[in-house]
Amino acid sequence: MNYSKQREEIYEILKENVVHPSAEYIYDILKKANSNISLATVYRNLNKMASSGRIKKIEGLEEKAHFDHNTFEHYHFICQKCGRIFDIDKEVAPEVVIRAQEKTGFIINSYDIVFHGICRECIEKEKENDKICM
């Protein structure tokens, strides 16, 4: 794989963004920063980096795919209110692979856990709203 300025720009945005942006989100940021990049290039490079293992593709309940520069084993949480995606530490589900392999006899190469719920910030906001309504 050759060096490409565009690819590095995409990677930088991914690294700065805690909430796991989609291809289009990255494209919009670059466009606003007066780049001449094409959406196809964003997709191309995200997929290339994902298949080389430099980044990770998250495909959960959402329509779009989202990407994560953190390739450490960890899980994801999608807030049903604000839509942001958060990391969840590996240790919430220890030995899952071992147990699943023992139980099924299948070879397990990878697995993803996606949680759905309400993040702390949105829980707080709901509390505020309740106060006002009282």
Next chain:
Amino acid sequence: MNYSKQREEIYEILKENVVHPSAEYIYDILKKANSNISLATVYRNLNKMASSGRIKKIEGLEEKAHFDHNTFEHYHFICQKCGRIFDIDKEVAPEVVIRAQEKTGFIINSYDIVFHGICRECIEKEKENDKICM
């Protein structure tokens, strides 16, 4: 929700199918059984049943969504060779929700685990091939 013949037919196919069919697969079966059903009707009813909780929508690494009549808490395994989707018992990951809630302070309403690997049948097939090549 009113009764509809088409919806019940769709549900029946879902119940008979162990490997969690997609909307199009169900559509094809009905078409072959000389039904006059429309693909839109299949999608409509699958989504309706999924949001009423009668069935479950599985959205993993695949492009298409797949559906499951089993709404008991359980996980899924996608075979990277044959593409079939299998059920994985809940007990491979006990207390995941409790741990995740404690660790994050988020409210968790649901979660999905999708495993990727090779199913037993495909493991056997690979062994056969190895024998032949020796």
Next chain:
DNA sequence: AAGAAAAGTGATAATAATTATCAGTTTACA
């Protein structure tokens, strides 16, 4: 440093899954 092959790019057409629309049909229930 020059020049050729390989890899990458932007623009846009194509694809594929899913959803929206709409006129006609079925269901439920007063």
Next chain:
DNA sequence: TGTAAACTGATAATTATTATCACTTTTCTT
């Protein structure tokens, strides 16, 4: 039995993603 609400088939529209293609960059060889 009639009417409002829900549902249907056909098909157009939408949305995310991928393929194509002429052109540009990068890399590697000499």
